[in-house]
Amino acid sequence: MRFCALGSGSEGNALLVEYRGDPGIAPTRILLDCGFGLRALTSRLAALDLAPADLHAIFVTHEHGDHVGGAYTVARRCAAPLFMSRGTYVSSGGEAEGVEAQVVAAGVAQSVGDIEVMPWAVPHDAREPVQFSFSAGGRRLAVLTDLGSITPGVLRMVSGVDALVLECNHDEAMLRDSAYPYSLKQRILGAWGHLSNTQAAALLEQADTTRLRAVHAAHLSQSNNQPALARAALAQALGAQEEDIGVLEQHAVGRWISV
Ligand SMILES: [Zn+2]
Ligand SMILES: [Zn+2]
Numbered sequence: 001m002r003f004c005a006l007g008s009g010s011e012g013n014a015l016l017v018e019y020r021g022d023p024g025i026a027p028t029r030i031l032l033d034c035g036f037g038l039r040a041l042t043s044r045l046a047a048l049d050l051a052p053a054d055l056h057a058i059f060v061t062h063e064h065g066d067h068v069g070g071a072y073t074v075a076r077r078c079a080a081p082l083f084m085s086r087g088t089y090v091s092s093g094g095e096a097e098g099v100e101a102q103v104v105a106a107g108v109a110q111s112v113g114d115i116e117v118m119p120w121a122v123p124h125d126a127r128e129p130v131q132f133s134f135s136a137g138g139r140r141l142a143v144l145t146d147l148g149s150i151t152p153g154v155l156r157m158v159s160g161v162d163a164l165v166l167e168c169n170h171d172e173a174m175l176r177d178s179a180y181p182y183s184l185k186q187r188i189l190g191a192w193g194h195l196s197n198t199q200a201a202a203l204l205e206q207a208d209t210t211r212l213r214a215v216h217a218a219h220l221s222q223s224n225n226q227p228a229l230a231r232a233a234l235a236q237a238l239g240a241q242e243e244d245i246g247v248l249e250q251h252a253v254g255r256w257i258s259v
Contacts (some may be wrong), residue, residue, distance in 0.1 A: 001136045001259040003163070006044040008145075009250035010066050011079045012036045014040065014044070014166065015143060018256075019136040021114040031058045032132060034071035041074055048254040052078035057112040059104075060084040061146060062129035063091035067188040068252075075099045083110060085091070085119065087128020103115030106130050106153075120157040123146040124239055133157055141165070145219040148193035150203050163259040165209040166203070168217040168230035169194035175224040194219070197230050201237035207237060214257055216246035235252045 006014040013036030017245040020027035034041060040053070045051055055078045058070050068088070075082040084092070089101055104110050105120035114137075119130040123140070124146045133142040142158050146168035158164055175185060177194075190193050195203075200217070215238065217230040228249040235242040248254055 001134065001139050001141060002133075002256045003143075003165075003259065004048060004068050004256045005040065005139060005165070005216070005218070005248040005254040006251055007036060007253070008248035009220060009222065011162045011222075011250055012040070012147070012240075013067050013219065014041060014071060015248075016045075016048070016050075017115065017134050017141065018113050019113070022138065028136075029055050030115060030117065030134070031055050031074070033061055033067040034058055034074050035066040035069040037070040038073045038077055041070055044253050047119075048256075054078075054146065055080045057133055058082050059117060060092070062089055062125060062126035063088050063126060063133055064146070064209070067146070068092045072096045072099050075101075083117070085130050087126040088126070088130075091127040095229040106132070118151055118157075120144075120156060121151075123149050123151060123192050125187065125190075131157065133161065139163070141259045143218075145195075147171075147195055148189075149191040151197065151205070154203065155207055157185075158203065160211055162211050163195055163214040163257065164212060165216045165218045166200050166234070167195040168197045168225065168233065168247075169217045169219055170196050170221045171226070171229045172196045172198060174222070174226075178224050180224070188224075194221075197233035199203065200230075201233040204237040205232060212238070214259065215240075215244075216248050216257070218248045220247065220250075 001019040013033040043188040143165040
């Protein structure tokens with residue numbers, strides 16, 4: 001299994017997960033979130049020599065625009081099913097002409113080709129937000145963004161994974177000192193907001209990371225965080241080198257990362 005971030009942050013999120021079980025068989029490709037419009041997504045996929053028609057399914061974590069923005073349009077274009085929780089379905093407009101929407105529930109795995117996708121409930125200020133882990137070929141990848149606090153379920157989600165994409169939204173001091181309005185600061189810092197570098201590091205300290213080989217910080221705030229701060233926090237929690245921690249970018253397509 002391998003994955004590639006097409007963009008990560010409050011201006012738009014999309015990540016590609018791919019698995020080729022057998023060299024003679026076409027790979028399964030899943031798009032996780034689609035905060036980009038059709039044109040932007042198409043050009044980001046083109047950087048990987050792919051097109052929307054190469055996607056087999058789209059999974060959406062929640063109804064915030066940076067995750068669901070272009071999902072319905074892209075699903076219609078590539079005729080791929082769109083998977084989301086019932087709450088996300090209702091909050092994002094629900095039924096749409098030419099889109100096959102399928103409802104998923106936390107704790108109930110969904111198979112797409114050879115990839116098993118597990119939805120996990122997370123604390124975030126949306127109707128029914130979930131985050132997903134992906135299993136294939138004996139490996140597991142968890143992608144965890146848009147949550148305000150660590151729950152026992154979140155801890156179970158990341159424990160024992162081989163690769164992890166983990167929200168490091170903000171540095172708490174930078175956010176507190178920022179020009180953001182008080183109410184927005186409270187929303188981001190709250191239990192249903194976003195994970196700080198410190199919270200992400202605390203999660204790694206509590207989780208079983210014995211299998212963990214790849215860690216990438218994600219959903220970094222452009223104004224209230226710096227890649228070096230996120231990298232340092234996660235490296236310290238894992239006893240790893242800072243250069244071993246990846247940081248997903250908002251404005252550039254990443255590289256393929258093997259799980
Ligand atoms: Zn988001
Ligand atoms: Zn969100």
